[in-house]
Amino acid sequence: MMDSKPPTQAARTRAASLERREGRKRELREQILRAAGEEFTAHGPENFSLRRVAERIGYSPTTIYLYFQNKEALLLSTVEDGFRSFDQTIEDAVNGASDAPAQLEALGRAYIAFGLENPPLYRLMFMQPNTDYLMPRLLGSGTAPADLEAAAQPLHHRVVAQELLVAALQKGIKDGSFRKGDPVLLADALWASVHGLVSLALSPLMAPQHAENVVSPLLSTLINGLKA
Amino acid sequence: MMDSKPPTQAARTRAASLERREGRKRELREQILRAAGEEFTAHGPENFSLRRVAERIGYSPTTIYLYFQNKEALLLSTVEDGFRSFDQTIEDAVNGASDAPAQLEALGRAYIAFGLENPPLYRLMFMQPNTDYLMPRLLGSGTAPADLEAAAQPLHHRVVAQELLVAALQKGIKDGSFRKGDPVLLADALWASVHGLVSLALSPLMAPQHAENVVSPLLSTLINGLKA
DNA sequence: AAATCTTACTTAACGCCGTTAATTTATGCA
DNA sequence: TGCATAAATTAACGGCGTTAAGTAAGATTT
Structure with missing residues (x-):
């Protein structure tokens, strides 16, 4: 050299x-x-x-x-661009509001809107089936580590949006808007809720049009439930 | 004759x-x-x-x-038995509690437990992809109506559990435990939340073990959020 | 009891799929 | 111009859902 x-x-x-x-x-x-x-x-x-x-x-x-x-x-x-624009959407939504409850509301609405507007993308990003079924086979073969890494990849992408969510919750807890609680667990609870609504709307179980009527009750219940 | x-x-x-x-x-x-x-x-x-x-x-x-x-x-x-035992599980949970908030808590826990304990079954029952992509092709062929009926079938099964959920909400609203609101929309909001948690737990995005820690924050936030 | 008809099932085939290995075609380099 | 290397192809494997044609066993009728 x-x-x-x-x-x-x-x-x-x-x-x-x-x-x-x-x-x-x-x-x-x-x-x-x-x-x-x-x-x-x-x-x-x-x-x-x-x-x-x-x-x-x-x-x-x-x-x-x-x-x-x-x-x-x-x-x-293919989905990497999707993750980028997703993160941007979430970030814009959070930055558009000042106090924590408003930030959560905006984040939730942005999240749901993103899902409803990009069904295949959302499915690929957040609705991939767990690969646990394949685990035994993968562990049997020699290619397991690589595949497992690939399967874990979406987790890293999520981090950005999740950090914003956790931050908003922390802020709300600190300034007394929300009652105390583990911000990470609460963040996952909120995530699960909005994800659930999108998931149902992208399944045959709930019409997307109906899902839009559920957005406000869901978000107000959640945010009201966080308050002290 | x-x-x-x-x-x-x-x-x-x-x-x-x-x-x-x-x-x-x-x-x-x-x-x-x-x-x-x-x-x-x-x-x-x-x-x-x-x-x-x-x-x-x-x-x-x-x-x-x-x-x-x-x-x-x-x-x-294959999944029909699953729907039966699902309905039974939900019914038992609701009947095991007296006041509306406790009923909701029990229902939510039972729902989530059912999902976490029967991953493939839950996936088949509640995580089928929407067939909208196929619509154009289906409408093109002559077999569309039958397929659409088959796709809509799960909706009917859901009815039992959903009625119990709506009833519990109505009761809670009537006796003053919960603030006013459309019970159907609120029911779908709650459904979306617990479904979302199960969905994430059955995906690579959230470890099932972690999901169990989210159950309590999620349910308490939701039920607290319903209160006046 | 033999012939006919019906039912249950199989074999063969079609067109699709993801993926691998061998082979050809094109390209840059001496 | 020849040679090496890179790029793309063809051929093939095993698997899939599904349909159509064929076969063998069973029941029904005469």
Whole structure:
């Protein structure tokens, strides 16, 4: 290491060529991601098909494996933008209100609205089935750790929004708006509630239109319940 | 109609034979249901496979189609017992408490416990994806009405537990325990909350063990929030 | 009791899926 | 121009839900 000779012209053109080649690769990767996003937005995560994505961009199905490890990895990559805009939505909502109760109300409404407006995305982000069924098989094979890491990935994404929620609760507890309690547990309770409403609205069990009527009763009950 | 001649012996043996044959059919049908239940309990609804069910009972895959319309119908039949025991669980919980707040607390705990104790069953009962993606295709084909009815079926099952929940809320509002509000909307808000907690616990996003710690904060916040 | 009809079930096939391995085609480099 | 390497393809495997055609056993009729 540490051989810092002045780069020859050949070396430079070689580097530029490599850069262009990598540019092409990045381009195709993003094209795949775009097509995958459209695919799963149209058909939903559970009917998402690699072969359809490939057909949509005019490549052979196996080409996708040169850019993503497998179907699940492609889906997770697809959803990363979703997590970013989700975090932004939540942050904007919280910043738009001053006192803690108003922040919670805004956060809840923003959360639910995001879910109702992006059904497939929300499903992919927050309604993935637990992989416990697969655990025995995974542990049997040698690929368990990698898969487990992939499964745990969404947890990290959630952190941003959850921190805002916990912070709002802490503030409300400190300034006397809310009664005492573990802010983390309360945050998860609130999260569960709004998530539950979105989940039902995205299932056949509750019409989305009806769900919108439930938003206010739910949020007012929760926030009222936090008060001292 | 109305030909009530005395049945000949031939007619009687014929009837008995038919009865025995139908007994066999019922038996095999239940054998399929049993095997299907074991299958989807073991692998989860999303990895449920007709062919594995067939293999488990030693019949050809297509035999199942002689007893159930398709995979979805078999799964729904599998879950009917689940709905019965669910309703019973909820009813027992509500009957075990006297005043409205205690009833709600008991109902919530029973609901969550049921979900945490029967993950695949709960998933099949309450976490089926909405079929809106398929709507265009279904409407295109001629089988839409039947499929839509099948998809709506869980709604009817829910009714029992929901009526108990609404009744408890009405009672609490009437006797002054709770503040005024539309009992149906409030019921759906409560439902969404407990459903959300179970859903998260059955997803990779929240460990079931952690979810148990959230039960009390969630329920106390909700019930406190209902009070005047 | 033999022939016919019906029922229960199977085999074969279709079109889809995710994924892997081997192979071809294109591209950069000497 | 040849060679190495990268990129993409074709072929194949095993699995899936589902349908249509075929078969073997059972019941019914004569």
